[in-house]
Amino acid sequence: MSDQPSLVEMRNIRVAFGGVHAVDDVTVDLRRGEVVGLVGGNGAGKSTLMRVLSGAHPADSGEILIDGKPVVIANPRDAKNLGIETIYQTLALADNIDAPGNMFLGRELLTRDGSLDDAAMESATRNVMQRLNPNFKNFKTAVGWLSGGQRQAVAIARAIHFNARILIMDEPTAALGPAETAQVRGLIQQLKAEGIGIFLISHDIHDVFDLADRISVMLHGRLVGTVDKTAVTTDEVLAMIIMGKQPEQVTQSDLAELHS
């Protein structure tokens, strides 16, 4: 443990939709180079909590601190300015454009005479990709033709080229096969090594155990708890997700029920 403030702290966040407490007094944090798995059943409030951090939805109350300082995140632009980027499941890529074109979509590099600087954009894309995924070679292929794992790499490259320090990944491997999932796991390890913090939403408990350092469990809008991955078993996390129990409260009959 260090005295450094967390990269992100979300304190006592609440979001209600009409009578539904989608996020109910939730406190989570994320450190540099850390992956925090955010897990819970359908409707637990995971995406809503992360939409607050990405500026897509305002919290009704609560506080957000970045590097220990309170910040206001009123819209996606505020979040991006703070280095917070979201990798959406749909990836938000333009399928008919190549990787460099997607990296710089809406933020194109221009030559001095004002035309597109394709060479500079390709070279910048190669540089980022070299760090992330050295096997990536398809710089001139429309991304619609790339594999799911490669598309994920393009989306992540775009985020980190524009100085993301905090990544939100909502189900990054949900639509991928085993080989591509392995590729995305490699990407996440690389991002961690660079000190980027990642909130990883996943329904796949094995993904979470592979990738996360800590696991925050939500149920019905509330935080059940946050645990160190090395201190719990998958069964204990399942009991948190399904029964809302703390690991030390889980009994033999709970475990039997989980497996029935």
Ligand SMILES: Nc1ncnc2c1ncn2[C@@H]1O[C@H](COP(=O)(O)OP(=O)(O)OP(=O)(O)O)[C@@H](O)[C@H]1O
């Ligand atoms: N825009 C909205 N309007 C009304 N209710 C919403 C809205 N977004 C989410 N909710 C409700 O808030 C609760 C939490 O939803 P949320 O999408 O955050 O859950 P989740 O944990 O991401 O679930 P899933 O695993 O299914 O993606 C649910 O009851 C959902 O129906």
Ligand SMILES: [Mg+2]
């Ligand atoms: Mg969701």
